[in-house]
Structures are given as C-alpha cells and as structure tokens.
Amino acid sequence: MRVILSLSLFCALATPLLASESVDEAIVTIRTASPTAAATSEVQASWKILAAAEANEMTTILRGMDDSNPAVENWIRTAVDAIGTRTLEQGGELPKSQLEELLADTSAAPRARRTAYEWLEKIDADGAHELLAGMTNDPSLELRYDAVAAGMQQASTATGDEAIAQYRKLLDAARDLDQIKKCKAALEEKGEKIDLAKHMGFVTSWRVIGFFDNSGKDKFAVAYPPEETIDFEASYDGKTEAATWRAEPITTDDDLGNIDLNDAMGPEKGAAVYMYAEVDVPAAQAVQVRYASPNGVRVWVNGKLVASNEVYHAGGEVDQYTADTNLVAGKNTLLIKVCQNEQKESWAQNWSVQLRLCDALGGGIPFTTSGERAP
Numbered sequence: 001m002r003v004i005l006s007l008s009l010f011c012a013l014a015t016p017l018l019a020s021e022s023v024d025e026a027i028v029t030i031r032t033a034s035p036t037a038a039a040t041s042e043v044q045a046s047w048k049i050l051a052a053a054e055a056n057e058m059t060t061i062l063r064g065m066d067d068s069n070p071a072v073e074n075w076i077r078t079a080v081d082a083i084g085t086r087t088l089e090q091g092g093e094l095p096k097s098q099l100e101e102l103l104a105d106t107s108a109a110p111r112a113r114r115t116a117y118e119w120l121e122k123i124d125a126d127g128a129h130e131l132l133a134g135m136t137n138d139p140s141l142e143l144r145y146d147a148v149a150a151g152m153q154q155a156s157t158a159t160g161d162e163a164i165a166q167y168r169k170l171l172d173a174a175r176d177l178d179q180i181k182k183c184k185a186a187l188e189e190k191g192e193k194i195d196l197a198k199h200m201g202f203v204t205s206w207r208v209i210g211f212f213d214n215s216g217k218d219k220f221a222v223a224y225p226p227e228e229t230i231d232f233e234a235s236y237d238g239k240t241e242a243a244t245w246r247a248e249p250i251t252t253d254d255d256l257g258n259i260d261l262n263d264a265m266g267p268e269k270g271a272a273v274y275m276y277a278e279v280d281v282p283a284a285q286a287v288q289v290r291y292a293s294p295n296g297v298r299v300w301v302n303g304k305l306v307a308s309n310e311v312y313h314a315g316g317e318v319d320q321y322t323a324d325t326n327l328v329a330g331k332n333t334l335l336i337k338v339c340q341n342e343q344k345e346s347w348a349q350n351w352s353v354q355l356r357l358c359d360a361l362g363g364g365i366p367f368t369t370s371g372e373r374a375p
Contacts, residue, residue, distance in 0.1 A: 201364025202257025
C-alpha cells in the first residue's frame with residue numbers, strides 16, 4: 001500500500017535545512033533513499049529544500065519521479081504541492097508552459113505527468129480539459145482513464161452514428177473494466193453487437209483433459225504427461241480412472257472468457273485438469289498473459305512455464321495474475337494446469353479459470369484460435 005505523506009506532517013518537522021544542498025542534490029538524496037528511510041533527518045531536510053523551491057523548479061522536481069518507487073513519488077508530489085499552493089496563495093504564477101511540456105512528454109513518469117495535469121487544471125481548467133481530450137490513448141492509465149471518462153460524458157450527448165463512432169473509439173481506448181463495460185452497454189443500446197471477450201483478448205476455446213491427482217499437498221508441481229506432449233488420442237492413468245482429452249473443445253460465451261470446470265468436467269475435489277489451445281498471430285510480439293482463477297494454476301506458452309500460483313480460493317478478479325512473455329509469428333501453444341484442492345466448504349467449490357492475451361497496458365491483442373487442431 002502506498003504511503004501517503006501529509007503536508008502538515010512535513011511542515012511541522014523541526015529538522016534544520018541543509019543550506020548547502022541544491023534542488024538537484026536534494027532530488028538525488030530523496031531518489032536514492034531507501035523506501036523505509038522517510039524518518040531520517042537527511043531526507044526530511046532535502047524535502048524541505050524542495051518544498052521551499054521557486055515555482056519554476058516544479059517540473060525539474062517532478063522529473064525526479066522518473067524510474068522511482070512509490071515512496072519517492074510521494075515525497076516529490078507533496079513537495080511540489082507545497083510549492084504550488086504557496087505560490088498561488090501569494091499571488092504568484094505557476095510555469096504553465098513547462099507543466100504543459102511535461103504533460104506532453106509520454107516518456108516521463110506517469111505520476112509526474114498526472115501531477116502536472118492537476119496543477120494545469122487549477123490554473124486553466126478549460127485549457128487542461130482540452131489537452132485531456134486528446135489523451136484517450138495515453139500510456140498513463142490514470143490520464144487515459146480521465147480522458148475516457150470525459151469522452152464518455154461528451155458521447156452521452158451525441159446521437160446516431162456520431163454517438164456510435166465516439167463510443168467505439170472510447171471502447172478501443174478504455175483499459176478500466178468498468179469503463180469498458182459502460183461503453184459496451186452504450187453501444188448495444190444503440191443496436192451494436194460487441195464481442196467483449198474478443199475485444200479484451202480472452203481465449204474462449206480450449207481442449208481439456210482430466211482428471212489427474214491433486215490430493216495432498218505435493219501434487220501441484222507434478223509433471224503429468226500433457227506437460228511433455230500433446231496427443232489428443234492418448235489415454236493416461238488418472239486420479240480414479242483413465243484421463244482422456246474431451247472429444248470437443250470447451251467453449252464459453254461469457255463476456256470475460258470464464259471457463260467453469262465444474263460445468264464442463266463435473267465437480268471433483270483434489271484434482272487437476274489441463275487446458276490446451278493454439279493461437280495464431282500475424283507477427284512476433286511481446287505480450288502479457290493475464291489470468292484469474294480461485295484455484296492453483298500453472299501456465300505454459302510455447303512449452304515454457306511462464307506463471308505458477310499455488311493459491312486456492314483467494315479471489316479470482318479479472319487480471320488477477322500477470323506474466324510477461326513473447327509470441328512468435330504464426331502458431332503459438334497455450335497450456336494451463338488448473339488444480340482444485342480438497343476443501344469441502346461451500347465457498348471452496350468454485351473451479352474456474354479465465355485467460356487473456358494483451359499488451360502492456362491491458363489492450364487485447366488480435367489473434368485467431370485453432371484449439372481443435374492437434375499440434
């Protein structure tokens with residue numbers, strides 16, 4: 001959890017200023033401090049130097065957030081807020097053009113850019129909102145969220161084809177799940193059909209084999225035959241009887257690609273299943289595999305283990321887990337091992353998984369599935 005640093009706390013500190021330390025040196029002191037070193041006199045004194053700086057130093061200080069940790073961001077943010085508040089209370093002016101330049105610099109730290117936007121909004125709300133309107137595809141998820149929210153407000157007053165065009169653009173830009181759902185609902189109210197699972201990159205068709213043994217506490221990492229080879233005609237020793245591949249893929253029409261294994265395979269405790277799919281992409285690319293399950297899960301991409309989480313019944317929200325990997329041009333293989341434990345409580349019966357392929361900001365990547373085809 002991010003530590004929130006209070007301005008009133010810092011103003012009350014009695015630590016003397018290090019007069020010989022410049023703004024640049026103070027930034028370095030704070031940037032290189034351990035996240036747990038917030039109480040040291042050196043860091044507190046450096047913060048006071050930043051908070052006492054002139055308004056024209058605001059963007060220099062904000063750029064100290066680049067490649068920093070949340071604790072550093074909080075120190076810098078509160079120092080900049082102190083400068084901005086003091087300057088405006090004294091009738092001074094903030095460096096508008098410098099703040100606009102920082103906001104436009106997509107290589108700068110997202111939190112620094114967001115702070116610049118908030119101060120621009122204080123001194124020129126109309127101008128800030130005009131800049132925000134062009135940021136629906138911004139790499140900062142916070143700024144993108146605000147831009148999409150503003151766009152949705154505007155789209156709500158549009159009609160006909162113009163409203164549809166605006167909402168489609170916003171749907172493509174949105175990364176927040178609630179905003180995505182609202183854009184989908186607005187479009188469907190206007191007669192548009194939206195395949196949300198495809199839009200978000202969920203894999204919705206899988207070949208499945210089970211059951212393998214997951215009783216006790218030592219089976220999660222056991223490598224059963226599907227980890228070595230995929231043979232849809234094979235039969236293996238299973239938990240209580242032969243484990244074979246289902247003749248037809250399991251598919252789902254759930255908006256969020258959820259596969260309910262209790263429905264698909266039947267409830268079974270202390271068991272594991274493997275799910276296999278093939279996806280084709282036009283070009284090699286870096287992707288994120290984002291998945292969610294209330295069960296223990298292992299994930300392989302093109303035969304390489306990319307994620308492993310032996311956690312049971314501790315949630316299952318969308319994008320619960322994330323793994324970075326790469327896809328090759330053409331066919332790529334996905335394999336998931338989904339393990340159910342032996343808990344008998346009613347709340348421990350859910351056995352499901354959802355998995356999607358997306359870019360680093362959470363936008364679904366286009367692909368075609370060929371889960372019925374043997375490798």
